[in-house]
Structure formats: C-alpha cells, structure tokens
Amino acid sequence: MSDLDTHPTVRECGGRDDVSAAPVRELIPGREAHIGGSSAVRRVLPTLGRRMVGPWCFLDHYGPDDISARDGMxxxxxxxxxxxxxxxxxxxEILHRDSVGSLATVLPxxxxxxxxxxxxxxxxxxxVPHPAMLHxxxxxxALPDADRDTDPCFDLHTELPTFEARGLRGTVIMGEVDGSASPGxxxxxxxxxxxxxxxxxxxxxxxxxxxxxxxxxTGPGAVVDDVPLPVGSLLYLGCGRDDLRVRTDSASDLILVGGEPFAxxxxxxxxxxxxxHDExxxxxxxxxxEERFGEVHGYHAPRLAAPEMPATPLKPRGRAR
Structure with a gap:
C-alpha cells in the first residue's frame, strides 16, 4: 500500500531515547487518510504522538467497507x-503485482x-469480481541497516500458527507470540x-x-490494561511487561505489534x-x-508520480515527538 498524500509529511523515526522502559498507557486516536479507490483509512502509525513501535513504522486500518458497488482498493x-x-x-481480497514478477491474491x-x-x-x-466487504x-x-540492500521479494504465507486461551484465538503474523512463530x-x-x-x-x-x-x-468492545479502546485507536504500552490483560464486553478484534526498540x-x-535526505x-x-525499481505489468492505470520534495532537508531524529 502507498502513502497517497500528495504533500507527505517528513517523518524522522527511530532511536531508543524516547522508549519507555516501564509500562505506560498512551492512547492515540487514528487520523483519517485515503487510499486508492477513495477508501478511508485510520492511520495509527506514524502519528503526532508516536512514530514507531519496535521496527513497525506504519500502520493503516481500513474498513469494514461495503465495496459491492465500487471498485474497492x-x-x-x-x-x-x-x-x-x-x-x-x-x-x-487484494490482488498484488510487483516488479519482480509476483502475482498473488491475499485472502483473509x-x-x-x-x-x-x-x-x-x-x-x-x-x-474483478470481488467480495462485498473489505477490512x-x-x-x-523498517529494515535494519545491514539488510536494507537485500534482494526484493514477495512471499505469501497461507498457513500461520495460532494460539488459544479461554475466550481468545490468536494468529501470529510476524515474529513469535506465546511460543508460536510466524513463517514470515x-x-x-x-x-x-x-x-x-x-x-x-x-x-x-x-x-x-x-x-x-x-x-x-480493529473492532469495538476491547479493554486493554483497563483502557477502553475506540475502533481505529492505538494504545502504546511501552516496555517492561511480562503479560497483558485484555477483556471484552462484546466480541472484538485487536492487532498486537511489538518488538525490540529500533535503535x-x-x-x-x-x-x-x-x-x-540525499538517499x-x-x-x-x-x-x-523509471530507473532502479523495475516495472509492474498488468495494472490498468499509470504508475503514481512521486510528490515534490519538501523545501527543508530531511533529518533523522527520535521515535516519538
């Protein structure tokens, strides 16, 4: 997915200076943005208050949207x-095409x-055709410096590990959670x-x-560490936790992200x-x-043009404002 803002904000992220070594409860509402097809999204990373969580540097939540009468994404x-x-x-469903020749359909x-x-x-x-709902x-x-020049690739993993507790079913998307490890x-x-x-x-x-x-x-009704979470909001939790209490009044869904603070x-x-800036x-x-990135074949519209660069130089800084 692209950041389709025609005047994108410079985001300077990373470093450990602003990482809380102790548990915190920092509730950050998502801000509305738009992706292709005019679908609204709630952007929760980066935001005014938080730029990264571990190596995670960008997170959009979209839907559920009824796209039965629209082109969708x-x-x-x-x-x-x-x-x-x-x-x-x-x-x-999302159909992915890329410049290394991948053509794949991502399913729930x-x-x-x-x-x-x-x-x-x-x-x-x-x-075309596509399911009525999109969510x-x-x-x-962010890739660490040692791996930034690795060969580009796309992988589709259709079988992911799960873990369960009473009233909870988790699916590991990346890394390891509760003893189960993703193949990604x-x-x-x-x-x-x-x-x-x-x-x-x-x-x-x-x-x-x-x-x-x-x-x-990503759904209503969850209370995390005694904080009720509105849909599309992010609760930053800091470090120093051995576990996390999650409870619900109604069936709900969450995305958990984490990692070692990105130095x-x-x-x-x-x-x-x-x-x-120069990079x-x-x-x-x-x-x-039209250099370096290759060509995507089969998409029905021209490629996106890059926005103009900001007038001031880009400088790397810390991970939270």
Whole structure:
C-alpha cells in the first residue's frame, strides 16, 4: 500500500531515547487518510504522538467497507525502499503485482509479505469480481541497516500458527507470540498478531519484557490494561511487561505489534525508508526517471508520480515527538 498524500509529511523515526522502559498507557486516536479507490483509512502509525513501535513504522486500518458497488482498493504502481510491507485481511481480497514478477491474491488469514530491500514497485487492487466487504490492516516494518540492500521479494504465507486461551484465538503474523512463530522472514526481533476475542473474554497474554508493544483496535468492545479502546485507536504500552490483560464486553478484534526498540534513526518520506535526505532524493529521482525499481505489468492505470520534495532537508531524529 502507498502513502497517497500528495504533500507527505517528513517523518524522522527511530532511536531508543524516547522508549519507555516501564509500562505506560498512551492512547492515540487514528487520523483519517485515503487510499486508492477513495477508501478511508485510520492511520495509527506514524502519528503526532508516536512514530514507531519496535521496527513497525506504519500502520493503516481500513474498513469494514461495503465495496459491492465500487471498485474497492485501487493503488497504482509505486516504489518502496528500506522496508517490508505486511498485508493482513479480515474480509475481502487484494490482488498484488510487483516488479519482480509476483502475482498473488491475499485472502483473509494469509500473510502477504513484501520485502523491498534495495527497491521494488508494486500495485494493489480489489480483483474483478470481488467480495462485498473489505477490512484489513497494512503495516510497514523498517529494515535494519545491514539488510536494507537485500534482494526484493514477495512471499505469501497461507498457513500461520495460532494460539488459544479461554475466550481468545490468536494468529501470529510476524515474529513469535506465546511460543508460536510466524513463517514470515523478519530482520529484527519483532512480534505481530491478530487477537480475536469472544464476548466477556478476560485473558492475560504473555509478552517479552524487553520488547515495546502497542495494540490497535480493529473492532469495538476491547479493554486493554483497563483502557477502553475506540475502533481505529492505538494504545502504546511501552516496555517492561511480562503479560497483558485484555477483556471484552462484546466480541472484538485487536492487532498486537511489538518488538525490540529500533535503535537506528531513520527518515521516512512518501514510500521510502532511508537514513538521509540525499538517499531519499536519489530514490525519488530514480523512480521519476523509471530507473532502479523495475516495472509492474498488468495494472490498468499509470504508475503514481512521486510528490515534490519538501523545501527543508530531511533529518533523522527520535521515535516519538
């Protein structure tokens, strides 16, 4: 998925200076943004209050939307560097195409994992025909410096491990949660899971004490660490937790993200994660010149043009404002 903002904000992220070593309860509402096809999304990372959680640097929650009379998601070819995209659906279908020749349909419960490495282009669309409803999340993971120039690739994992507690069924999307590990390749210590909760559930989820965590409400009714979560909000939890209490009044769903605090400082602009202003400028110029990123075949519309660079230089800074 692309950041389709025509005047994207410079986001300077990373570093450990602002990571809470103790548990916190920082509730951050999502802000409305738009993706291709005019579908509204709730953007919870990065936001004014929080830029990263572990290596996670971007998270959009979209839907549930009735797209039965619409085209649904339509995101034309666009580039990425320095990150992995994680596509996770609760309802609907997304057709993925990319410049290394991948053509795959992401379905609910399967992990679409694209590693951009030194550079890749891709498109995403609701296929024709498509299911009536569309609901999911799109996340980005910043690649550490040692792996930023890895070969680009796309992997579709259709069988993911699950874990259960009374009133809870979890699916591990990335990393390891409660002793179950995702097959998705990770380049940093990371955790990501979908938590499906029955009505009146009251459970404690084991966590890694050295990881920082957050949860995102993709459905109503969840109370996490005694904090009620509105749909589309993020609750930042900090580090230093051995477990996490989650309870519900009605059936609900959450996305858990976490990982070892990301020590490197990064610059994120448009669809690029880099380390310096010059690196971002160079990647933008190469995309505009149709260099470096290859070509996406089969999408029905022209590729996206890059926005203009901001007037001030991009500088890497900390992970929270």
């Amino acid at each position: 339509q995101v034309a070819p666009h580039p990425h560097i320095g990150l992995q995209t994680v596509s996770w659906l609760r309802e609907g 419960g399967s992990l679409g994992l694209m590693t951009s490495g030194r550079g890749i282009a891709h498109s995403e669309e609701s296929p 999911g999340v799109q996340l980005w993971v 390749r990770a380049y940093s210590p990371i955790a990501g899971a979908e938590l499906a909760l029955d009505a009146d559930a009251d459970v404690r989820l084991p966590l890694e004490r050295d990881f920082e965590y957050a949860v995102v409400a 490197e400082k990064i610059v994120m602009w448009w669809n690029f994660v880099g380390r310096s 971002i400028v160079r990647a933008r110029a190469q995309w505009q010149a």
